[in-house]
Amino acid sequence: MISPQLSHINPNPSFPFSNSTFPQSLPTKTLKPHFKPKPTPIVSVLQYNRKPQLSGETPRVVVITSGKGGVGKTTSTANIGLSLARLGFSVVAIDADVGLRNLDLLLGLENRVNYTAFEVINGDCRLDQALVRDKRWSNFELLCISKPRSKLPMGFGGKALIWLVDALKTRSEGCPDFIIIDCPAGIDAGFITAITPANEAVLVVTPDITSLRDADRVTGLLECDGIKDIKMIVNRVRTDLIRGEDMMSVLDVQEMLGLALLGVIPEDSEVIRSTNRGYPLVLNRPPTLAGLAFEQAAWRLVEQDSMKAVMVEEEPKKRGFFSFFGG
Template structure:
């Protein structure tokens, strides 16, 4: 004889399971004649940012391809090269064809962060001099074959006097004309084809190297940190980009420390967004793993398990694909401290 103490998990009183009419409860009213058995829910993994990226839909590529994006900041040391490496490989992992151009002529570092320094045999200088073909200068990543690196020159080498914005524009046009021009399919094929994204790692400053790097671009990702020196340089660079005709400018705030924001020792992401007035592509938390990944030539987004900074780079790449942005929000903390700014999706 069944009683309420023997209910199966997930059962309610209203369905099609019949009981004998003699069944009744001890010292109570007769037992309900019907029960509903609800099948157990399938096991689902915990809802985390990683789960959202891996098990949700694939991002839809927006805009005309190839999309030429310059990663710049004005101030040095804020994370331009780190951002280029991590977002580039994130895009490749999403199935898009990517070419990353290291436009920093004198201080080339993108190959080090990607672990490809020993494979750079030819550069753009040799291509312009007719010593090699363009496809010979492109270094394909072994981990993701739809990601390629192109360096402007080798360390301690001199660029041709005539190299400038026009030469880099010619180079980008040559990349666009590769293969049959197929782009946007996102299947990660290894054939020679026009890339979906061309990322240009811009050198620091606003001199000739900066002007050369931004010339072929039609959109920009501005990297800044929550300090006044970086913000002043970022504001100046924003004006220069707009004067050059680049209107699609999004911002990434790097090295965010929530403990300092709570203590009112650092500007929040919302403060930075209000000061610069730019759409927010991502907020990257401070992470000691950045130094380890840089020394190993192994970008953060490839770490297993991923770090918070690596997940933030993946989400920024997702938004870049769909030309989307995030919104910095206010989160209420302890009443004594009032409100502080934090970053949210």
């Protein structure tokens, strides 16, 4: 039976007080209404939560060169090309190394190259037959100039490559957003052929004096050819050697060459594994530091952006690869 004092209270079995312990009089207290602040919209600080804005006229014809061999031109072409494809842009990568092509190996497409640009020019096949579409990303295509152990006539040069680029612009499937040309080493006829149709250049260098001397020479040749948009990727960087003053820092390289910095790629043993497997670094899960650096370089290439480098010694408390550059 409910007491008269509590007759106005609805019985509830989950109520914490029983009839015997419930207070006879409840204190009167004026409670101020509690207003919760409206949640502010989340503004992400990561630029990778949005798609990069493509700047410039399409197609963007970019040549990746260095002058010196073994600095990572083909590795940069494969990883940047697939990074652009993962960002949603259509990409055609051209291996312009006539005698020593390797881009198909790094992409794992060597068994699917049946026709090359040489057959297209001779009229033996169509352009779409020579383009090898990647199965992982259908908006990425590879075009090889020639097959290994084949000889091209002396007439193949910059005009033939310009014709191929113009054919890609007017093909029925649509014009690609990026045409990336993997330039051969050296500054001979193959180099002149590769840079002829390009209007942008990415110079791959390593922090050693031989690479910097060749890069400085190549920069002058690119400017003489009318290519003014030249950016630089510093590859195979080791922070431990930089701190020990056994390797030039990225800032030193940038001051010596005077070029805008597109990306900084650390030394990574995973590069050898990915090369042998035909599986570029940017597809690895979880990603490696080098793979993330290539993705960032591709992002900056889309928006025609650059980054700033600082000395390692300026931030001694930070550890790891990303302690010596910002932006």
